[in-house]
Amino acid sequence: MADEFKVPFIDLQMRYEEEREEILACVDRVLSKGHLVLTEEVFEFEQKVCDYTGAKHCISLNSGTDALMIGMWAMGIGRDDEVITPPVSFVASTGSIAHIGATPVYADVLDDQTIDPAEIEKKITPRTRAIMPVHWVGRIADMDPIMDIARRHNLLVIEDAAQAMAAYYKGRHGGTFAHCAAVSAHPLKNLNAIGDGGFLLTDDDEIARKAKLYRTHGLESRDNCVMFGVNSRLDVVSAEVLKFRLDRLKGVVEARRRNANVYRSIIKPGPVFIPEEKAHEQVSYVMFIAQCDDRDRLQKYLVDHGVQTLVYYGTALHLHKAAEKYGYKRGDFPVAERQCDRVLALPHMQYLSEDQCAYAADLVNKFYGV
Numbered sequence: 001m002a003d004e005f006k007v008p009f010i011d012l013q014m015r016y017e018e019e020r021e022e023i024l025a026c027v028d029r030v031l032s033k034g035h036l037v038l039t040e041e042v043f044e045f046e047q048k049v050c051d052y053t054g055a056k057h058c059i060s061l062n063s064g065t066d067a068l069m070i071g072m073w074a075m076g077i078g079r080d081d082e083v084i085t086p087p088v089s090f091v092a093s094t095g096s097i098a099h100i101g102a103t104p105v106y107a108d109v110l111d112d113q114t115i116d117p118a119e120i121e122k123k124i125t126p127r128t129r130a131i132m133p134v135h136w137v138g139r140i141a142d143m144d145p146i147m148d149i150a151r152r153h154n155l156l157v158i159e160d161a162a163q164a165m166a167a168y169y170k171g172r173h174g175g176t177f178a179h180c181a182a183v184s185a186h187p188l189k190n191l192n193a194i195g196d197g198g199f200l201l202t203d204d205d206e207i208a209r210k211a212k213l214y215r216t217h218g219l220e221s222r223d224n225c226v227m228f229g230v231n232s233r234l235d236v237v238s239a240e241v242l243k244f245r246l247d248r249l250k251g252v253v254e255a256r257r258r259n260a261n262v263y264r265s266i267i268k269p270g271p272v273f274i275p276e277e278k279a280h281e282q283v284s285y286v287m288f289i290a291q292c293d294d295r296d297r298l299q300k301y302l303v304d305h306g307v308q309t310l311v312y313y314g315t316a317l318h319l320h321k322a323a324e325k326y327g328y329k330r331g332d333f334p335v336a337e338r339q340c341d342r343v344l345a346l347p348h349m350q351y352l353s354e355d356q357c358a359y360a361a362d363l364v365n366k367f368y369g370v
C-alpha cells in the first residue's frame, strides 16, 4: 500500500519488515512461558520506562485514554469538577474528562499549538479542579508557568503526554512535570505496541497504588477486592515488544527530527508557518505539522505528486457534535480554529530519506511559487 506513494506517511509495514525477527522472538518467548497476564515482562517494561523518563512510578495500561481516565480518577477528579484543556488535541483528551463525569473547559492555544498559560488563568472558576495540558506532536506544553498557576490556585495537573516519549523541556522528560501523566503506546506513536497500550507516570505513591489496583479490578489478591475497578492491563506480548522498542526509541526520534529539519530548512516561510523549536525544547515529532495557506489545495497537489499527508485535525474539539452540550460556538477559540483550517502533517517518519523529504519540501515551495 505504501508503494502507491513516492513519499508515504505511515511506517507500520516497514517497521514490521525491519523488526520481524525480533518481534517474532518476543512473541515466542512470551507464549512459550504460558503466563499471559501481568507477568514479569510487564513489570520489567515499567521499570525500563521509569529509568528512561525519570518518573518514580509507571503503571502500564490498556491505552493512553485509559491512562488519562485512571489518572484523573486516582486524583479524585469527578462530578462537579472542571478541567481546563486545549481545543487542539485528539478527541480522547476531552473524552476522558467527560467520561469521568467532569466538565472540560477550553483555553486557547499558542502559535505552536500547545495551551496558552495566559488563557488558562482566565478560565479558572471556583469549580476548577485540574489542568490537562497536551504535549501535541511531542512538544511539551509550557510547563513552568502551568505548574506555577496550579500551585497558586491549588489545582491538580495531568499531562496528556500521549505523544511525549523522548520529548524534553528544559532537559526534563515529558510526563514528569505534573501530578501524573498519561502516555500512549498506540501504533502511530513513536514508542508503539503491537496493538493498543499506554501507561500512567507519577511520582505520587498514592496515585500509583490506586491506579495499580484499579487496572486489575481492585484486586489486592485473587480473593480480596478492596475497591471495584476495571480491566485495563497492558498485554504481555506488547510489553515484551515495548521493552525491545524502547531501546530503539532514541534512534527513531533522531531520524524523525532529522527529517523535520529538512522541511524546516527548505520550506520558505510566508504561506507556510512551522513553529520554531526553542532552545529549551526537544520535540519528538510524532507528527510534523505545518500550518499552510490554502491547505486543501496544497494537500491535493502533494498527493498528485506522490506525497501522502494527513490533516491532524480539521475540527477543533469544542466544535464536535459530542461537545454541543457544553455550549461553545465557532469563534470562541480563534487561534485553534484558524490552525484547524491550516494544519497539514507532512511525511517525516524514520524510514524516509532526507532526499524524500527534500522532494516533498520542494513541492511545497513550488505550489506557492516561492
Ligand SMILES: *Cc1c(COP(=O)(O)O)cnc(C)c1O
Pocket: 063, 064, 065, 066, 089, 090, 092, 093, 134, 135, 136, 160, 162, 163, 183, 184, 185, 186, 196, 197, 198
Ligand atoms: C493518541 C492520543 C491519545 C489517546 O491514546 P490511546 O492510546 O490511543 O488511547 C490521547 N491524547 C493524545 C494527544 C493522543 O495523541
